[in-house]
Amino acid sequence: MDKEKAAGIAAALKNEGYEVAMVPDLCRKAMEASPELPEIAAGVILACHPRAVHSLLEWAGQDAKQVEDIRSNSREEALARLGISCSETRDAAEKERFRNEIAAFPAENGTDAWYPVLDKTKCIECGKCHDFCLFGVYTVANKRVRVTQPQNCKNNCPACARMCPNRAIIFPKYEKSPINGGTALEETFTPGEMDAMYRERLQQRLQQRKAGIPLLKKEGE
Ligand code: SF4
Ligand code: SF4
Known part of the structure; x- marks a missing residue:
C-alpha cells in the first residue's frame, strides 16, 4: 500500500x-x-x-x-x-x-490472517484446489468449493493459487499480481507447470492419507 x-x-x-x-x-x-x-x-x-x-x-x-x-x-x-x-x-x-x-498499524508480516479467497466470478468449481491442499482448508459440498478452514492455511504459501486453472484464487496479502487480486500478470505459470504442481501435490496428499496424517496445521507452521 x-x-x-x-x-x-x-x-x-x-x-x-x-x-x-x-x-x-x-x-x-x-x-x-x-x-x-x-x-x-x-x-x-x-x-x-x-x-x-x-x-x-x-x-x-x-x-x-x-x-x-x-x-x-x-x-x-x-x-x-x-x-x-x-x-x-x-x-x-x-x-x-x-x-x-x-x-501505528500492527506490523504486516504475512503470517496474520493468511488464507485463500475465491473469486466466484472466475471459479469453474473444478475442485483442484480442494484436491491440492494438504491442510483441509477447502470443502466441496454440492459441487461447490468453499474455504471453510482458513486458519489451517500455511502462512506465506500461495501454492494452490499457482495451479488454479482460471486464476480464481486470491491471497490478498501476497505481493504479486494476479495472486493478490490485481490485474497485472507479475507472476505466471504455464499450463504444463500447473499440471506438474498439481500431480506432485496429489502424490503428497495420497502419502499423507496413507500415513494417517491429520489435516491440521501445527502451531507456528
Ligand atoms: S482450482 Fe480454481 S477454478 Fe478450480 S475450484 Fe478451485 S478456485 Fe475454482
Ligand atoms: S496455500 Fe497451501 S495450505 Fe493454504 S489453502 Fe492453498 S494449498 Fe492449502
Missing part, C-alpha cells in the same frame, strides 16, 4: 465532511466475522485490489457496495472519481494525523 497516497486521500475525504475509517486488516475482520463488516461493506471502500475486496467480503457473506482502486489511480484520480478535489494546504494537518494512524 502507498501509505502517503492513502493518508492524502483520507485527509481530503475527512476535510470534505466524510466519515473516514482506516481498516488495517480486512482479512482478519472477514475471518473473525467482525460485526463491523456490514457497515464496511455498505460504505465506499478504497483499496489496492477491488477484486480481492469484493471476493473477501462475498466470502464473509457481505456485498461490497463500491470499491475504488487506489493502486492504479493517482490520489487526484481516485478523489475525482468521488467528485472531490485535493488541496495540499487544506489537507496537511489531517494527512499528518492519518499518516501517524497508519504508522
